[in-house]
Amino acid sequence: MRDNMETGTIKCFFPFKGYGFIRREKGKDVFFFYKDLENEAEIYEGAKVQFSLNESSTGRCPSARKIIKIG
Structure with a gap:
């Protein structure tokens, strides 16, 4: 895990609009x-x-930056 990184789950994603929300732990x-x-x-x-x-x-x-899919 990188320093100062948080984890969460994609709550919703709107691919045609290019944005979404992450539910933080x-x-x-x-x-x-x-x-x-x-x-x-x-x-x-x-x-x-x-x-x-x-x-x-x-x-x-x-907002979230440098998002990395895990698991």
Whole structure:
């Protein structure tokens, strides 16, 4: 596991829109863009992932970066 990486599960993914949400193990759900998936992994609802968290300075939902499918 990389330093400062969190784990979670893909809660929902909208492939035609290019975004979705990850249910974190600890904390609120986070938003992600398909472009932030490393290695263009095939992603689907229920997939386990690791990611780094990008806190928003505008008060919006935090987003996930450097998303890696695990398991």
